[in-house]
Amino acid sequence: MPFGEQPAYLRVAGDLRQKIVDGVLQPHTRLPSQARIREQYGVSDTVALEARKVLMAEGLVEGRSGSGTYVRAQPAPRRIARAGYRSAVVASTPFRQEQADERVKGTWESSSGQETASSVIAARxxxxxxxxxxxxxYLFRAEGEPSMLSxxxxxxxxxxxxxxxxPEEGPLAGRGVVERMAAIDVVVDNVVEEVGARPGLAEEAMKLGGVPGHAVLVISRTYFAGGQPVETADVVTLADRHRLSYHLPVK
Structure with a gap:
């Protein structure tokens, strides 16, 4: 294959992708069948199948048992604001700790238990x-819809x-890390976040309403008090439904 020339299945997938983006193929409409793709583009069954697989892996289409493959609706990405601790602006709660945009209404479910630290968590x-x-x-819901896992x-x-x-019991149940630590005379003075991406796990997709294997954003966050970590967390959200927005004041 000459340099720069795409394989046939990518060319077919690219044309179908553009039709989805342009609205020619509307959400919830059926993708052309494998036979129709083969006929329309003059390709083999193998090429047609691989093109459909590409669109499915990209989250643009989904298979429905016994019915076919359909264009997925793409919700507008929700903004997840990251702005550090702002007790004077809005009450600190686990939801606000993860989502600093006070315009978004949120709730959460949680469960806690003791365990021994793995080598990774111990290092953090x-x-x-x-x-x-x-x-x-935690499972966080934004305006009633599953939004984040933590x-x-x-x-x-x-x-x-x-x-x-x-964290979810006692006199400061449901408050953020900063306030809970302050109650035991531990002063949180710094927080570090690292953002990465990886394929989503099946159980994560089930809880968040996504598709297994599609990309998730992972925010790894650690709170410090005098240089000592007092809490570390992994926050997971669907990459195609959210955008991280950081407010970084200049001092």
């Missing part, structure tokens, strides 16, 4: 592997045997 918290941590899993770990060497050991 700067504690020995196997040390006890409190692990809390798993956080807090070292029990910091919070154990205190009123804030369980």
């Amino acid at each position: 918290l700067r504690i020995p592997p196997g040390a006890r941590v409190m692990r809390t899993c 798993t956080s770990w807090e070292p029990l060497a910091v919070t154990g045997r205190t009123p804030v050991m369980l």
Whole structure:
């Protein structure tokens, strides 16, 4: 194949993709059948099948059992604002901790339990592997729709045997990390976030309403108090439905 020339299946997928983007193929309409693609583009069954696979992997179409392949509706991306701690502006809650846009109404479900820190989590918290941590899993909903998953770990060497050991129980249940730590005289003074992307896991897609294997954004966040990590978390959201928006003040 000459340099720069696309394989036939990518050319077919590209033309169908453009028709979806331009609205020629509307959401919820059936994609041309494999036989129709073969006839229309003058390609083999193998090429037609591979082109459909490309569109499915890109999340532009979805298969429906016994019915065929249909164009997926593409919701407008929701903005996830990241702006640090702003207690004077809006009450700190787990939802606000992850979504700083106060215009968005949100709720969450959670479950907590003790476990031993894996080597990865121990490195992030700067504690020995196997040390006890409190692990809390969240499902966040924005305006009623699943929006984000979060798993956080807090070292029990910091919070154990205190009123804030369980993030969603006790006198400060449902408050953010900064306020909970302040209640036990731990002053959070810094937060670090790293953003990456990877294929979504099947269980993540099921909870968020996405498709297994499609890209997710992962925000790995750690709160520090005097240089010591006091909470680390992974926040997961569907890449095709969200955009991260960072507000970075100049000091």
